Amino acid sequence: xxxxxxIAELRSIVAESDNIVFFGGAGVSTESGVPDFRSQDGxxxxxxRYPPETILSHTFYEKMPEEFFRFYHDKILAPGQNAxxxxxxxKLAQWTKEGKLRAIITQNIDGLHQAAAxxxxxxxxxxxxxxxxxxxxxCEDCGASCDVDYIFAHxxxxxxxxxxxxGGRVKxxxxxxxxxxxxxxxxxxxxxxxAADVLIIGGTSLVVYPAAGLIDYYRGxxxxxxxxxxxxxxxxxxxxxxxSIGTVLDACD
Numbered sequence: 001x002x003x004x005x006x007i008a009e010l011r012s013i014v015a016e017s018d019n020i021v022f023f024g025g026a027g028v029s030t031e032s033g034v035p036d037f038r039s040q041d042g043x044x045x046x047x048x049r050y051p052p053e054t055i056l057s058h059t060f061y062e063k064m065p066e067e068f069f070r071f072y073h074d075k076i077l078a079p080g081q082n083a084x085x086x087x088x089x090x091k092l093a094q095w096t097k098e099g100k101l102r103a104i105i106t107q108n109i110d111g112l113h114q115a116a117a118x119x120x121x122x123x124x125x126x127x128x129x130x131x132x133x134x135x136x137x138x139c140e141d142c143g144a145s146c147d148v149d150y151i152f153a154h155x156x157x158x159x160x161x162x163x164x165x166x167g168g169r170v171k172x173x174x175x176x177x178x179x180x181x182x183x184x185x186x187x188x189x190x191x192x193x194x195a196a197d198v199l200i201i202g203g204t205s206l207v208v209y210p211a212a213g214l215i216d217y218y219r220g221x222x223x224x225x226x227x228x229x230x231x232x233x234x235x236x237x238x239x240x241x242x243x244s245i246g247t248v249l250d251a252c253d
Contacts, residue, residue, distance in 0.1 A: 224237060
């Protein structure tokens with residue numbers, strides 16, 4: 001079956017369903033200019049003084065916060081500073097508005113799904129950010145919130161962001177290595193996947209756990225995988241489309 005035929009089948013499945021859940025990864029946002037981690041040009045294939053997996057760990061954050069925020073600014077915040085929702089984000093938001101898509105479960109931390117929802121007038125409370133968001137930041141001492149521009153400005157100046165209220169260190173609300181996923185977010189994602197008739201997985205290599213393990217809760221009718229490269233779950237899918245997620249979803253009108 002050609003990709004065109006597979007997309008036609010996906011279009012038919014979407015047209016007939018009003019209980020779809022989408023599970024996505026970094027490939028959803030690369031078309032917005034946000035770099036991924038594991039592709040040939042991703043962060044994990046670049047050379048740094050310390051491995052990115054080490055820098056983005058809780059231990060490193062605690063022991064070397066200056067180095068952490070230098071990397072965080074240069075490789076996480078700066079590349080996504082002007083990112084806008086792409087065709088995939090907007091299509092998913094449109095399906096949400098139409099009542100077809102019950103939940104979006106994302107491993108991304110860029111907030112682009114929410115931006116797309118606001119752009120088309122869709123709800124945002126069905127978006128589960130498994131690994132948190134760069135847009136949320138909080139003081140570790142008093143709990144005060146800080147926006148991403150505050151973090152960007154201080155980290156750009158080589159500073160560890162400090163709370164304007166009490167002087168405590170401000171931590172991005174992102175899940176670092178060695179940290180657990182938020183329980184409420186995780187449980188919400190599990191409930192959505194468990195109840196879905198159609199599960200579309202896109203833009204993820206399905207190698208990051210525990211997030212990737214959530215698809216084991218799926219018991220619906222159609223499991224669809226959309227990713228440029230093969231994944232370990234392809235054999236379980238009813239439909240595999242080796243193409244960019246934006247191209248595929250944009251063709252599902």
